[in-house]
Amino acid sequence: MSIVGGTLGKVAAILAAGLVVSAAGVGAAVSTGALSLQSPTVESIDNQWGEISEERTGIRTNVVVNNPNGVGIPGVVGVSYDVSMNDVTVAEGSSGGVSLSPGRNEMTLRTHIDNDKIPAWWASHINNGEKTTVSVEPSVEAAFLSKGLPAQNRTFETDILSSFESESGQSVEVNGRTVLAVEETSASWGTATENETPLRFSGTVRNPNGAPIEFSKIGYEVSMNDVTVAEGTTGEPVKIAANSTDTVRINATLDNRKLDEWWVSHLRNDETTRLNVSVFAVSETDSGTQRVPLPFLSERVVFETDILAGGQATTRAVDSEKGFGFEPPRIGSVERDWSTTASGTQFSTRVVVENPNPADSALGQVGLDANYRVALNDVTLVEDGTQTTLGPGETELEFSGDVSDRTIKKWWVSHVENGERTKLTTAGGATADLGFAKLPVPLPGQNRTFETDMLAGFSQTDQTVAVRGRTVARLHDMNSSWGDATTERSPMKISGDVTNERSRPLTVKTFGYRVTANDVVLADNETHVGTTIPGKATRRIETTGYLDNDEIPEWWVSHLDRGERTELSVSYYVVVEYRGQEFTVELDDMSYTDTIETNAFGDA
The missing domain is CATH 2.60.40.10 (Immunoglobulins)
Structure with a gap:
């Protein structure tokens, strides 16, 4: 110009x-x-x-x-x-x-x-x-x-397209979460004729989400001082895969026959032109075709000339909003909870989703496809999904599922194998179908850990063994640890040293144990030892007791009913043979009670 x-x-x-x-x-x-x-x-x-x-x-x-x-x-x-x-x-x-x-x-x-x-x-x-x-x-x-x-x-x-070449690094955020990151934009001319000028422009965008972003069709309009010189659509859907980077390419064609009209507007506007490349998503509704702006792919440039005085043209980009030209649905609140049922336990999550768009807008009705998963140590407890239509305002979604006894037992096995430590993971995702685009709507997840220590009261405890009021032996350096659990039972490996305080030999025949949790009996049995300790000698004993894992689901229900709280009671005894007679000796110093609390669904 x-x-x-x-x-x-x-x-x-x-x-x-x-x-x-x-x-x-x-x-x-x-x-x-x-x-x-x-x-x-x-x-x-x-x-x-x-x-x-x-x-x-x-x-x-x-x-x-x-x-x-x-x-x-x-x-x-x-x-x-x-x-x-x-x-x-x-x-x-x-x-x-x-x-x-x-x-x-x-x-x-x-x-x-x-x-x-x-x-x-x-x-x-x-x-x-x-x-x-x-x-x-x-x-x-x-x-x-x-x-x-x-x-x-x-x-x-001239260098008209220079303002379109950028490495912006700008991000498109929704509710504080990056939906798309615009890494760079570029533009180039094709071979022009007297009738038309090809213009190719593109935006390289990164989708950091775990779900794809899809636009059914992208349209464009190029105008100079409100004189439309190019318009059209991509014709095909544009999809940016999850956790990937892709380039949105738009091949426009300027109608050179409109340039004489622009030329007049340029001179009448004090030799100033506002060049506007507008990119939008195309929405087909009952009311016809609607345009939903996509500012993060659009550009606005102002250039001025001083033609008769021989001055050079100046070009400057106009800062503009680089987000979406619409408001997608957003998450209002999330509540999670356990509950007990006649058949066991149930996990539920209530999610409030808000559609901020009015009823008479292109987004007055938004389709939503959502899913949710809850896991304890990678054992899936609940996996649920729902499809619904969001009207204006708030819509409550509920994800729930019954947790079987077998699943609870599988979790317990993982809990024992992980040192009585469990990582609770809740994760979900939703895809909003806006008609012209499909965007991920992340559902807030949760990662937290809770621990128990049901064997802690046993370890490093000394206990005297008395027969008819006289000390005959002493148990010391005792400890207990979990063995390899199965869904049927959880082994408790018990070991320690026994010192015979008398001159005559003593035999530890069996080791008995009882474990209750909120009055649910998890174990009540005894295990064979059969170790003889000569007089004035010390020998090591080793044996294995078992929790009945079939009782774990009932205990877990009671734990939830009491606000994630358990009263644990553990008692031990031994049967010894001394001087030809058997005696049952309660090991009161090794027995213990404890309160176990978890906070899987409370405040962090």
């Missing part, structure tokens, strides 16, 4: 140069001897836009010429000139009967640009790498003189 104006600004200078040559070459005046050989000089040139219409653009040039001769120069000389841009002739002009009075002369010259030539020049400019060579060819004619003057050539360059 600045190229055309800069060139036209040169036309007046060429005209003035033509005037000098014409005045110097007026044969009639010279032949009389009335004129000196001094040539007139151009003192100043001032260019202004003239009348601007849909068909042509007028230029008014005011020229001040000094005639140093004592007599005037009659109007017998004509000046003509052609202006071409990359071999496209955009203006032709001529003046005849130019006269100069002695001294200072002011004159006004008028010419015009044929607006129909703007598209052809534009195509040559684009195909030449946004370069234009402007050529002005003047000539003078008189009764005895006809002469072409040297052409004036100037090359100008």
Whole structure:
């Protein structure tokens, strides 16, 4: 754009140069001897836009010429000139009967640009790498003189798409969570013709979510000062896979036949143009086709020119919102809870989803496909899903499921194998079908850990063994640990040292144990030992007891019913043979009670 104006600004200078040559070459005046050989000089040139219409653009040039001769120069000389841009002739002009009075002369010259030539020049400019060579060819004619003057050539360059090349690093966030990250944008021209100019622009975006983002169709519109020069759609869905980076490509075509209309708007707007590349999702509704803006892929640029003064064009990007041009659904609240049922336990999650869009908007009704999963140490307790339609305002979703006794026992096995430690994981996701796009709506997850220590009271406990009021042995350095559990039972490995305090041998025949949790009997049995300890000697004993895992689900129900609280009671005894008789000895110092509390679903 600045190229055309800069060139036209040169036309007046060429005209003035033509005037000098014409005045110097007026044969009639010279032949009389009335004129000196001094040539007139151009003192100043001032260019202004003239009348601007849909068909042509007028230029008014005011020229001040000094005639140093004592007599005037009659109007017998004509000046003509052609202006071409990359071999496209955009203006032709001529003046005849130019006269100069002695001294200072002011004159006004008028010419015009044929607006129909703007598209052809534009195509040559684009195909030449946004370069234009402007050529002005003047000539003078008189009764005895006809002469072409040297052409004036100037090359100008523009960089219209520079504002579209960026590594923005901007993110599109919804409810504080990144939905898309725009890594870079770019644009390039194709091969232009007089009728159209291909424009390719793209945005490289990253989807950091665990679900894909899909647009059913993406449309675009390119306008300059509200003159639409290109519009269309991608035609096919655009999908950005989960946790991946992809490029959204748009192949636009500028209608060069609209450029003459833009040219008029540019001049009438004080040589300022707002170039707007608008990208939007296309929504087909009962009311027809609607456009939902996607500002993160759109660009706005303002450029200004100073054509007649020969100034260069300036271009600046206009900052704008880079999010979505709409509000997708958002999560209001999440509540999770255990409950007990006649058949066992149930886990439930209540999620409130809010659709902030009014009923009469394109997003007044939004489809939602949601799922939820709850796991304890990778043992899935609940996996549920739902499909619904969100109207304006809040909608409550509930995910729930009964947890079988077998599942609870599998969790317990993992809990024991993990050192009585459990990681609770709740995770979910939803896809909102907006009609024109499918976007992930992350459901808040939860990761927390709870621990128990049901064997802690046994370890490192000393216990005397008394028979008829007399100490016969001492159990010390005792400890208990879990063995490899199965869904049927949980082994408790018991070991320690027994010191015989008497001179006669003593045999530990069996080891008994009872474990209750909230009055649920998890174990009540005894296990064979059969180790004889000589008098005044110490021997190590090892044996294994078992929890009945079939009772674990009932205990877990009681644990939840009491607000994740369990009263644990563990008691031990031994059966010893001494001097030919068997005695049952309660191991009171090794027995213990404890309170076990978890906070799987309370405050963090």
